[in-house]
Amino acid sequence: MREPTTTLKQFLELRYRERRRCLKTIGVIYANSGHENFRYIKEAEISARSFRRYIPEAEYVMYTQAKGYSSGDFDHILETRFDFPEPLLATTHKNGQMVAKLNALADSRFDITLYLDSDTYALSDQTRSIIGLMDEFDIAVAHAPHRINNRLGDALPDLPASFPEFNCGLILFRNTPKVMDFIRSWRDVYVKYMITHAHDQGAFRRLIYAADIRVATLPPEFNYRGYDYNEAAVILHKREMLPRYIRDENGKQVVLRVKVINFMLKICRSRFRLKEIYRGNREDLDVVMLHEDVLKANALTWDNPIPTKNQGPERVLELAWADSHYEGARNILCSNHRAAIWGFKDPRTLLMVRQWREIFRSIEFVGIFRHPFSVAKSLCERPSFPITFEQGLELWLTYNRILLEEHRRNPFPIVSFDWNDGKLVHAFDDLSQQLGLNPVDRAELFFEPSLRRFNAERDQSLSGHLAATYSELALISEDCKL
DSSP states (O other), X not given: OOOOOOOHHHHHHHHHHHHHHHOOOEEEEEEXXXXXXXXXXXXXXXXXXXXXTTOXXXXXXXXXXXXXXXXXXXXXXXXXXXXXXXXXXXXXXXSSHHHHHHHHHHHOOSSEEEEEOTTEEEOSGGGGHHHHGGGTOSEEEEEOSSSSOOTTSOOOTTSOTTSOOEEEEEEEEEOOHHHHHHHHHHHHHHHTTOSOOSSSHHHHHHHHHHSSOOEEEEOGGGGBOOSSOOTTOSEEEOGGGGGGTOBOTTSOBOOOEEEEEXXXXXEETTEEOTHHHHXXXXXXXXXXXXXXXXXXXXXXXXXXXXXXXXXSTTOOOOOOOOHHHHHHHHHHHHHTTTOSEEEEOOGGGGGGHHHHHHHOTTOEEEEEEOOHHHHHHHHHXXXXXXXXXXXXXXXXXXXXXXXXXXXXXXXXXXXETTXXXXXXXXXXXXXXXXXXXXXXXXXXXXXXXXXXXXOOOOSTTOOHHHHHHHHHHHHHHHHOOO
């Protein structure tokens, strides 16, 4: 009797199942320091959540030098050093991240390791298909958008141009003696700066070209680095573009609607969370820290927001944002990606409207103001604010002039905190409906009467610029169609 034959398909399926049984563990690794207010670690948390959606069986690991850091987004947080050897002074990454990354890769004990830069984001269920590549290949990596980086002069001319660089911000590899020897060699060549290159990609290209290792070259959409929106993108690797790709729990794209409320309210998680504001001054801490950092970088403070050279009737405000500030703002947006509507309140926002519009063009603003005497008296009575009544009036004028200027450029709703209780409650009911928010719960009215400790007389006391500015705001608020 003839023995039953095994078809090629059956053979490959058996081989696949056998190999999968041998591959016991998958590790997803990040290596980020806590510098610049933990912004790269915060990015990595967002990245890890997106990949866990499609590769839930993996263990997620953060290598960092940030002592005391903890996060539920990682299964393991391992302390490592972020050294920066002297030979690397000419390179781009001067905080030791590249060295920490390569040490982490060499330290990996997982059967399959996926290393990810912090600004990566998994967009679809095709993400997990890269794990299957390790059944047939040793390393999987995508080409770098700039095929050969010769900024520092070494383009490795002995290598063919048809074998360009790989982007090393997303690397998948198997834990075999041959591969781990390659990883350690890559680290040593980079750390000793034996290849003149701005990144670690030059050393990787040199070594992988001659290595006896099977490399799977990922399509660009599996490590998408472009500025144009790409519906086919599977894994995004571009922090500037992340707000356009963020997905919800079901993988559907979320269109963020950002509301900025100046200067008494906060919108969050698709409803007013006003109670937090009424009983205290609780701005979004990340936003406040970003704004404070911008002011500090410009040698200014919230109570001295205008450069001395720009003081006078025709004051011009131009706060410079560094690249790190733009990235910090994008990180804040991305960290709130689960909210269909999200927003924040902070008076400092008025000083930086242009930059917020650059980052998120569909951002919407709502303004609220009160009598200058009420504001000045309130500031004077706060022990933490050593401000005189006259300084309080000047601050009121500075911020509310900017409010008027922004309203003239792009009109938005403005309401007055000086309205009576019934009118103010009604205004916010209308405003909630206009902004697509849930109605305000009557059990959680937006303010308490006790907050109105300073009820200024609004008649003969105001004069000059104060009177003109307050009158214009009052007229705008009455005309707003709420």
